[in-house]
Amino acid sequence: MHILIIAPEQIPVPPPVGGSVEHCIYQIAKKISSKHKVTIISRLRSNYPKTSRLGHITIIRVPGANKKAYLSNVLKTVKGHHYDRIQIDNRPRFVHAVRKVFPHTPISVFLHSTTFISSPMTSRKQAASDLSGANRIIGNSLSLQNHLKRTFPNISHKVRYVHLGVDLAQFRPRKEKKYSTGGRRPFVILFAGRLIPRKGIPVLMKATQIVRKSIPSARLHIAGGTGKPSYKQYLKKLASSLRIPVTFKGYVSRSQMPRFYQSGDCFVCPSQGHEAFGLVNVEAMASGIPAIASRNGGIPEIIRHEHNGLLVANYRSPKAFAKEIIKLAKDPSKAKRLTKQARLDVTRKFSWRATASKLEKIYTTKNST
Template identity: 50%
Template sequence: MRILIIAPEQIPVPPILGGSVEIAILALAGRLARQHEVTVVSRTHKRYPAYSEIDGVSIRRVPGGRPSKYLTHVLRWLKSQSTRFDLIQIDNRPRFVEPVKRLCPHIPVSLFLQSLTFVSQPYMDSDHAAYCLSKADLIMANSASLKQQLISRFPSISDIISKAWLGVDTDRFSPGPPRVRRGPFTLLFVGRIIPRKGLPILLHAIKRAQVQTDRKIKVIIAGHSVLPGYIRQMKRLKRSLGISAVFLGVVPHSRIHRIYRLADALVCPSQKHEAFGLVNVEAMSSGLPVIASRNGGIGEIVSHMRNGLLVDDYHRPDSFAVAIAELMKDRALYNRLRLQARMDALSTFSWEASADHLSRIYTQYVENAR
């Protein structure tokens, strides 16, 4: 089967620093390329040529910029191709579906959504979103939670939407050497530093957990913020609380696996709906138990008292403090969770498993459509 994947216009594939959508595109494409002929169209970047091949995936790059400009170049390139694709996947850009379908009316078009962002205000109103979704032949949601949210908002898509979990490179994200217990218990936060990700909740939780244990607690924070002054605000909060916190800034995804090996556990204190939460499976694959909000698709990944701890009252720092202290005090629990986390990543959340699942859905659809 010949599959074309159309990436969004903002970040190139492969991403230079980070971008969960672009990370997922290349990882899934590389695994799909073991069974199919896969081409990715992405935006240009000064570091990349107009064409390259990575892991058996052909990557074509066209000028980016505004979504409309990028889409124009994508359609122009697509129109010039002599290859007839069997299926086109559009990632996270519902606006692209109708123009692509108009150009290629006889090719199935799948819209792969990784959040509610691009079917919501201010990106588009519900009527426009419903129209865009109606033009897709298939819709993939990266979690059962996102699938249910989409069906609730747009009931007419219930017959064409499927769940397709994301995954992790289990070779690169693997446990490091055993950590000595003499140093501080090191927590890790990975992600955008914006209010909805809950970093203030975590910083307050560390202050409250520290009084429950003799062992020092340290947090490593890897990520950037698009909000002017927000990181300075978080650093002021850290100083006022008197806790140990290291802000690494942006860590390229090509090196982020090394940061997981510096930690004892990952904390994901998201305060709003998370469709999937890629950092959680990366942590699990790295042999780290996860302490996370019971929020959206996170509960499909993190299983309470199996491979991590889920926090129900996740708006309260005290709830995270209790979970942190419990993990620190109960070594048997800690070891059981981290071992199971790695096993679950290998069995359920590898990119191979994700690609196999997506391949089955696409193959069945294309065969039935012929």
């Protein structure tokens, strides 16, 4: 089977920094069985070759200052070639243009969130039209699958889901990890993700203020960039007004992220909007740090409360997050138990090979079109 994967137009594959969708494309492609060929079409950037080959994978990079120009160059590049399956990641609007060039090839849309099927990016009517041209729609969680089925009932029979994964060799626990109880050593709370409102950073900052009443040494370290410097300035001002110690790490390279996770005593994901999957939780769990997250979207498919992490049902409430953080800070044995189980569960369920295997099964099963 020869699979063509069309990546979004913004960031090259593999991504230099950020680019969670592009990172997922690259990791899944590497783990697809070598008996299959994979061609990835991606954005061309300086310092990247136009073509890269890695075993059974070929990455072709094309220019494009905007979506229209990029898609035009993608189609010029692939026209006349044969593919057994075409996968379009996170760009439903590409479907009809790709269908014109490949009228008989099964097309899948792999969605990583609800962003490109919702306002303000698109209307429900337009999204339904775009998705109707695909043979299969794949979400990255059961939660996203169910959302798609509810929102677009006419195409519900086309929808499947595949959980994402983590590089288990790269993200691993530090040897002899010691959990701080906020004594001599600071108790470090971690957050990783884009600095945007729906990620809930203000809730976490207010929770940290509450935690410091019980654990005075508690401090917050934040990894991630933002497209709007004004929002980062708002967060800095909020930290100052709350009088809490916050370190903004900015973009942290993927190679440095394991070290970032290992530097903390707990990881918190306070998402306020629908979190389709929450890959950062899996990475933290694989890295041997206890995770606390909103009971939101696909996150409960990863974290089971009091089994391999902690979930916050009232995730709009800083008090609710503070309560769970304090629990971990005051009970190192609990933290150790949760992290041990988390690593075990991630190893069993959330490797990139498991992701690739499930995707292959969808694509090779009879009637998968």
